[in-house]
Amino acid sequence: MDMQLSDKIALVTGSTAGIGKAIAAALAAEGATVIINGRNPETVEAAARELSSLGGGAVHGVACALDSAEGVDALLKGAEAVGPVDILINNVGIFEPKPFDEIPDADWQRFFDVNVMSGVRCSRALMGGMRDRGWGRILFISSESGINIPQEMVHYGMTKTAQLAISRGLAKTLAGTGVTVNCLLPGPTWTEGVATFVQRMAEQRGTTAEAMKAEFVPMVRPSSLIRRFATPEEVAAHAVYLCSPLASATSGAAHRVEGGIVDVCF
Numbered sequence: 001m002d003m004q005l006s007d008k009i010a011l012v013t014g015s016t017a018g019i020g021k022a023i024a025a026a027l028a029a030e031g032a033t034v035i036i037n038g039r040n041p042e043t044v045e046a047a048a049r050e051l052s053s054l055g056g057g058a059v060h061g062v063a064c065a066l067d068s069a070e071g072v073d074a075l076l077k078g079a080e081a082v083g084p085v086d087i088l089i090n091n092v093g094i095f096e097p098k099p100f101d102e103i104p105d106a107d108w109q110r111f112f113d114v115n116v117m118s119g120v121r122c123s124r125a126l127m128g129g130m131r132d133r134g135w136g137r138i139l140f141i142s143s144e145s146g147i148n149i150p151q152e153m154v155h156y157g158m159t160k161t162a163q164l165a166i167s168r169g170l171a172k173t174l175a176g177t178g179v180t181v182n183c184l185l186p187g188p189t190w191t192e193g194v195a196t197f198v199q200r201m202a203e204q205r206g207t208t209a210e211a212m213k214a215e216f217v218p219m220v221r222p223s224s225l226i227r228r229f230a231t232p233e234e235v236a237a238h239a240v241y242l243c244s245p246l247a248s249a250t251s252g253a254a255h256r257v258e259g260g261i262v263d264v265c266f
Contacts, residue, residue: 001246002030003030003240003241003243003244003245003246004244004245004246005027005030005031005032005057005087005240005243005244005245006030006031006032006057007031008032008033008086008087008243009032009033009034009035009082009083009084009085009086009087010024010027010032010033010034010035010085010086010087010088010089010243011034011035011037011075011079011085011087011088011089011122011126012024012027012034012035012036012037012089012091013037013066013075013089013090013091013092013118013119013122014037014038014066014091014092014093015036015037015038015047015089015091016036016037016038016040016043016044016046016047017038017043017047017191017192017193018189018191018192018193018232019091019141019186019189019191019232019235019236020036020089020091020092020141021036021047021051021232022231022232022233022235022236023089023091023141023232023235023236023239023240024036024047024051024059025051025054025236026233026236026237026239026240027057027087027240027243028051028052028054028056028057028058028059029054029055029056029057030056030057030240030244031056031057032056032057032087033057033058033059033060033082033083034051034057034058034059034060035059035060035061035062035078035079035082035085036048036051036059036060036061036062037061037062037063037064037066037075037092038061038063039063039064039065040063041063043063044061044062044063045061045063047061048060048061060078060082062074062075062078062079064078066092066114066118066121066122067110067113067114067118068113069121071118072118072121072122072125075122076122076125076126084129084133085126085129085130086130086133086135086136086137087136087137087138087139087243088122088123088126088136088137088138088139089139089141089239089243090118090119090122090123090138090139090140090141090163091141092114092115092118092119093114093115093141093159094110094111094114094115094156095153095156095193096153096156097150097152097153097197098152098153098155099152100151100154103154103155107155108155108158111155111156111158111159112158112159112162115156115159115160115162115163116159116162116163116166119140119163119166120166123138123166123170123181126138127170127173127174127179130174130177130178130179131174131177131178131179133178134177134178135178135179135245136174136177136178136179136180137179137180137242137243137244137247138167138170138174138179138180138181138182139181139182139183139184139239139242139243140163140164140166140167140181140182140183140184141183141184141186141235141239142160142163142164142167142183142184142185142254143156143157143160143185143186143187143258144185144186144187144256144258144261144262145157145160146160146161146163146164146183146185147161147164147185147254147262148261148262149161160185163183164183164254167181167182167183167252167254168181168183168252168254171251171252172252174251175251180242180247180248180250180251181251181252182242182247182250182251182252182253182254182255183253183254183255184235184238184239184242184254184255184257185254185255185256185257185258185262186230186235186257186258187221187224187230187256187257187258187259187261188216188217188220188221188224188229188230188258188259189229189230189231189232189234189235190213190229190230190231190232191232194229195209195213198212198213198216199212201216213229216229217229217259221259221261223260223261223262223263224258224259224260224261225259225260225261226259226260227259228259230257230258230259234257235257238255238257242255
């Protein structure tokens with residue numbers, strides 16, 4: 001299916017690995033010009049080379065951290081050099097399991113700055129241009145943790161709930177403009193960061209990483225209907241559709257790609 005993205009410019013934050021990189025690759029495969037982002041210049045350059053080698057749309061990289069207004073300004077300046085952004089994927093995010101009573105104020109603020117304010121700042125800066133052109137897509141990569149708050153990292157769940165509220169409110173703000181705003185809610189997804197986390201769990205439990213990977217979802221998310229980790233590519237496929245002209249009637253929605261973990265309609 002042609003997603004009609006060959007004339008679009010997409011910005012994907014936090015996209016040198018994991019879900020963000022998979023989304024960038026899928027958008028480029030559909031012919032979109034893609035701007036990727038990460039904190040480390042070498043990592044960004046390597047990811048841009050890798051994605052460019054796959055063919056499709058051009059891939060550009062902008063290296064900067066997005067935990068501050070200054071970092072977001074640097075990203076937007078780099079994106080501006082490529083062209084007007086039609087598609088914004090607010091994907092950058094951090095997570096860290098930690099008991100609630102051990103989470104200091106600094107961690108709450110850090111999670112909010114990276115996971116929430118980066119998307120607020122990017123959306124605020126780019127929505128006007130999209131509105132003026134009469135077309136645009138803003139997608140927040142939230143999580144099933146936004147409605148199924150994990151007790152092992154409440155601060156992370158809080159930021160994902162905040163993204164749901166922001167995306168719905170922004171969709172209302174942009175009603176009737178041709179710009180849609182949606183949230184995507186992945187469940188447990190096998191990324192580099194998750195692989196490291198599972199490896200540590202395996203070491204603590206005296207088992208292998210392979211065994212821990214197979215046991216993790218049934219043990220930690222027992223309501224999962226697919227009973228496994230999703231792949232970044234599975235999440236990316238849904239993201240690309242929501243960013244395409246084909247999804248023009250979808251806005252203000254929270255789309256679940258979490259394997260049926262959440263036993264409610266949302």
